[in-house]
Amino acid sequence: xxxxxxxxxxxxxxxxxxxxxxxxxxxxxxxxxxxxxxxxxxxxxxxxxxxxxxxxxxxxxxxxxxxxxxxxxxxxxxxxxxxxxxxxxxxxxxxxxxxxxxxxxxxxxxxxxxxxxxxxxxxxxx
Numbered sequence: 001x002x003x004x005x006x007x008x009x010x011x012x013x014x015x016x017x018x019x020x021x022x023x024x025x026x027x028x029x030x031x032x033x034x035x036x037x038x039x040x041x042x043x044x045x046x047x048x049x050x051x052x053x054x055x056x057x058x059x060x061x062x063x064x065x066x067x068x069x070x071x072x073x074x075x076x077x078x079x080x081x082x083x084x085x086x087x088x089x090x091x092x093x094x095x096x097x098x099x100x101x102x103x104x105x106x107x108x109x110x111x112x113x114x115x116x117x118x119x120x121x122x123x124x125x126x
Contacts, residue, residue, distance in 0.1 A: 002028050002115050004095050009120030016085050020120060022078040022095030028115050032101040036069060036080045037110055038091035038122075047108025048093070049080060058107040063089075085124045092119040 008020040020036065028034070035050030035058075049069035050058045057069055066084045071077065078095055099114035106112040 001025060002097075004028055004097060004115060004117035006093065006095050006117045006120040009093060009122045011123040011125065012085055014086055014124055014126050016124070017081070017083045018085065018122060020080040020082065020093055020095075020122075022080075022117060024076050024078065024095075024097065026076055028076075028097040031097045031099060031115075033098045033107055033112075034071070034078050035096055035107065035113065036078075037094045037096055037113075038089075039094070039119075040091040043091075045094070045110045047110065050107040051078070052107075056104075058104070060108060082122070085122075087124050087126045089122060090124050091122060093122050094119045 003025040005023045033050055033052045036048040037045050038048050039045040048060050051069045068081045070079045095117045096113035097115040102112045
């Protein structure tokens with residue numbers, strides 16, 4: 001059974017940090033690329049960060065230098081470390097996994113991903 005379960009969201013003040021976790025089933029973790037997306041009210045879902053099975057990462061320009069994506073192979077868990085949070089980072093954050101091996105330019109496109117978690121809310125106050 002395919003499962004992705006996010007945790008770690010919450011409310012923080014601007015400049016604060018959070019670490020999101022995504023526990024995945026072994027099958028999902030074996031897919032080529034896993035990533036984090038976010039969606040704010042009234043906005044489209046946007047790619048935040050992605051990491052491949054080989055450890056190659058992609059980060060959206062809006063989060064470079066502040067966020068990092070890592071994976072723990074032993075725990076089948078994906079992480080998103082978020083530092084220097086801003087109010088514009090407020091959104092529902094989702095982890096997702098591809099069902100195959102997409103070209104690199106598609107790593108941050110939500111249509112690339114087949115499996116999705118339920119999301120965890122991140123709220124950053126000014």
